[in-house]
Amino acid sequence: MRTLLCLICSITLSLPVWAIEPTRLYGAQSHYQVERKGKVIGDYHLNFSPWGQGGTHVSVAMDLNIRFMGLFSYDFEYRSDEYWRDSQTLEQMLVRIDDDGDLTRYAFERRDGYLYRMEPGGSTRLGSDLLTTNHWHPELVRRTNLVNTLTGDVSQINAQLEAEEWVELGNRRVQARRYRLGGDLEDTLSWYDTQGRWLGMEFSARDGSRVRVWLKPDQMTASLGEPYE
Template sequence: MRRLFGLALAGALLMTPVALAQQAAPRELAFTVERDGAPFGTHRISFSGTADALTVNIAIDLKVDFGPLTVFRYTHRNREAWQNGRLARIETATDDDGDAFKIVGRSTPDGFRLDQGEASGSLPKDILPTSYWHRAALDRSLWLDTQSGRLRNVAIQRIGEETITVAGVPAKASRYRVRGDLEMELWYLANGEWAGLEFVARGSVIRYQRITPADVALLPDGAKPAPAIASAAP
C-alpha cells in the first residue's frame, strides 16, 4: 500500500493558478478518502495570495484502525509557491507509516532544480507536481512525484463524461485514465475543477469523494474545460 499511496495520493484541484489567485482570501478544496467504501482520511488543499504569488498548501491524513489500535498511518504536507503561472518552489514532507520522505525544489532561470529528492538536479522548466490541482498536468507525460521527488512517466486518455457526486449533489465530470508509472482515474468538472480520484492499492479500492461544492468562488472569472485528450505517450 505504501508505494501506491505515495504515488497516487501526494498531492490535487482545478484551474490555472492565475485565475485562482485573483481571490485574495484563502480558499479550500476538500475530499474524504475511502478505502473499499469505508472512511480512510481526508485530503485538503488551500489557496491564498495574488496572481503574482500564489501559495498552495496541501494536507493528506490517512489511517487504518483495528479496534483501539492504529495499524497504518500516512501524512503528507506540501507547500507550493507559484509565480505568474509557473511553479517557483515546492517543499514536501511525508510520513508513510514510519518511512520519512522530503523533497525541496525551486525554479531557476534555465528550468527547475530539485535540491532534495530522488531526481535531484535540473528538471524541465514546465514540470508539474503530482498534486493534481493544476489541470495542465493532463497535457504532460512527465510528472514530479511530490512524495519521493522521482520523475513519473504517464500516458493519459480521456474516457468520457460521467455523472459523479460532488458534495452530495450529482454533477457531470470528465473521466481521465492515467497509465504508466502511475495508474489511476481522475475526474474533472466542466469548469476545470478537480472532482475525484480512484486507484487500487494492495487489492483495496481507494476513492476520493469531494465534499466541497462546485463553484465555491474558486473560479472568479471562470475557467475553460480541461482539453479532450486522446493520449499523451510518455
C-alpha cells in the same frame, strides 16, 4: 471574414486553459474525503493563498488512518507547499511525508529556467515546464511529465479521456470528465468538472485495494456552480 475568424480561433486556441486564478475554481480552500473499501480513512485539503508579486501558494495536506481488525493501525501524513510565480511556473516546492513513522522530505527549486530537486551536496535537474501530481491543476491531463511528489522523481503519463459522465456529490449530480493518467500512473483515474476543477481521483493502494479521494459535497458552493444540476 474568413481570415478574421481564423485569427480569432488561433488566438483562442493559444490561450492557456488555466487563464484564471486558482481561487476562481476552488475558492480559498477545497476539502476532499478519502475512502478505502467504502470506509472513510482520512481527509485531503487544498488551500490557496497569495504569494509574492501575483503568485500563488498552494498548500496540500492529506491525513490517513487505517485500522486493521482492531489490532493495529497505520497512519500516513502528507504535506506539500507549492509556490507558483504564475499559474504555469512552479518556483519552489517543499514536501514532507510521514509514512507511519518513516519520514521523507523533498525540496524543489527553480534555477535558470529549470526545476531542480535539491539534495545534500548537490541537485538534480528535472525539467523546465513541470506540473505536480497534486492533481489540482487542470492542465495536468495535457502533460506527459509530472513531478511525482511521493517519490521526488519525474513520472511519465499519457492521460486519456475515458468518459464524460455524471457523478454524484451528495444529492447533486455533476458533469465530469474521467481521465486515466496512464504511463507510470497507469492505475490512477482523475475527474475534473467542465470548468476544469478537480473533483477527485482513484488509485490502488499497496495491498491492491482501491483508494478514492473525492470532493466533499458541501464544497460545491465554494466556486463556479454552472456545471451542477
